[in-house]
Amino acid sequence: MDIFEAAREFVRREGRLVERRLFATLFEGADPAGVVDALRGYRNADGGFGHGLEPDKRCPDSQGLDVEMAFDVLLAAGARDDELVRGACDWLQSVATPEGAVSLGTPAVEGYPRAEHIGEWMYQPDLNPTAGLVGRLHQLGVKHPWRDQAEQWCKAKLAQGFPEDAHGMHESMEFLEHQPDVDVAAVKDWLPKLSHYRADAADPSYGVTPLHFAPTPDSFWRQLFNDQQIEAHLDRLLADQQQDGGWSLTWEPPGTVPTLEYRGIVTVGALRTLQAYGRLKVS
Template sequence: MDIFEAAREFVRREGRLVERRLFATVFEGADPIGVVDALRGYRNADGGFGHGLEPDKRVPDSQGLDVETAFNVLIAAGARDDELVRGACDWLASVATPEGAVSLGTAAIEGYPHADHWAAWAYQPGLNPTAGLVGRLHTLGVEHPWRDRAAQWCRAQLAEGFPEDAHAMHESMEFLEHEPDVDIDRVRDWLPKLSHYRADAADPSYGVTPLQFAPTPDSFWRQLFDDAQLQAHLDRLLADQQPDGGWALTWEPPGQAATLEYRGAVTVAALTKLKAWGRL
């Protein structure tokens, strides 16, 4: 069984409905409306998303990271549902600071099973996820008053300096690619200074890799990386497929179900990158 077939069987066997619908859309030509319908199961009456859409916490309440995950799924599927997205923006506006900043999660997470890395730091408004959410709304082509307010806050924050963590920098770069006159050299020079940045494909540790900054050959940030570095990470991605067909995690979700859910998500993401780069 080849790489794709093994991964397809893993997603069909272990993946959640939302990943199975996304796989069918990206790789089998299914209507993206099926992805939107699957996402609705994670939507709350307040317009936000919760219920473990991002599987590292099992809290049903709406969370910033779950909204971002919903946006990622819509983008990956090439799906549009402006009413769904604007409802999520209404929720973001309702929980944002006066300047528009939002947090990854809320303290409600503490009442439910969650991965160990969830702690008070994630409940503070920041560029992660505010900048990433604004950038994804640009990609989705959805305007909203919250987006404009939050964008002003992000510009002011980034004018003072870049974040020191690769996750927050990734979110910031999602925003910056939609801004005029981006200083590419400033971003390039900052990357090696980031914590949790995994530039070396041979490094087995957890981290944000060049393929996350440039998941496709036409990604805006492709210009930051040379061909050898990107091809090495693609080789590593291929090598990291597990005997069961899926990709493993480099962190510990809160339980067996959450682990399989996240593995399904990262497996679809891995296949999508490999397809985009012509490696399937």
């Protein structure tokens, strides 16, 4: 069984409905509306998303992290549902600071199973996820008063300096690529200084890699990396496929089911990146 066939069987066997429908849209020509339908199951009455859409916490309450994942799924599928996105923006506005910043999560996550890394650090409004959410709204082409307010906050925050963590930097770069005065050289110089940045493809530890920053050849930030770096990480991505057809994780979700759920997410993501870079034969 080849790479794609094995991964397809893994997603069909172990993946959630939302990943199965996303897979069908990306690789089998299915209507993206099915992806939107699956996302609606994670939506709350307040317009936000929860219910473990991001599987590292099982909290049903709306969380910034889940809204971000909902936007990612829409973007991956090429789906549009402005009503769904605007409702999420209304929720973001309702929980934002007076300046527009939002947090990844709330203390409500503590009442439910969660991964060890899910905790108080998530409750502080920051560039992660505010900048990433604004950047994704630009990609979705959705305008909203919260987006405008949060954009000004992000500009002011980044004027004080870049984040020191690769996750925060990744979120900031999602924002910066939509700004007319982005200093690409400054971003490139900053990358080696980041914690959790995994530049070496041979490093098996957890981290953010060049393929996270540039998941496709036409990604804005592809210019930061030379061909050798990208090819090495693509080789590593291929090598990381497991015998069951899925890709493994470098962290521990809070249980067996969320582990499989997250493996489904990263497996579909791996296939998307490998196909974009011409490393995958889709049968």
